[in-house]
C-alpha cells in the first residue's frame with residue numbers, strides 16, 4: 001500500500017519522463033510494475049499538477065503551459081496557435 005507522499009514522488013518522476021513525449025501512461029505504469037496507479041486519485045492528481053496530455057497532438061506538456069479548450073480538455077501552446 002503506497003502513501004500519498006510516495007505516489008506523489010512516483011508521479012513527479014514519471015512526469016519528467018513523459019514531458020515532451022507521446023509515451024503511453026498505461027504502458028509506462030506497467031513498466032514500473034504499478035499499473036493500478038492509473039486509476040488512483042492521489043496519483044492522478046499529482047501527475048495532473050506536473051504534466052497533461054494535449055487532446056489535439058497527444059504530446060505531454062507541462063501543466064503550466066496548458067489551457068483548457070471549450071470542453072475543459074487540456075490543449076498545449078503549439079496547438080492553440
Ligand SMILES: [Zn+2]
Nearest residue numbers: 054057076079
Ligand atoms: Zn498540442
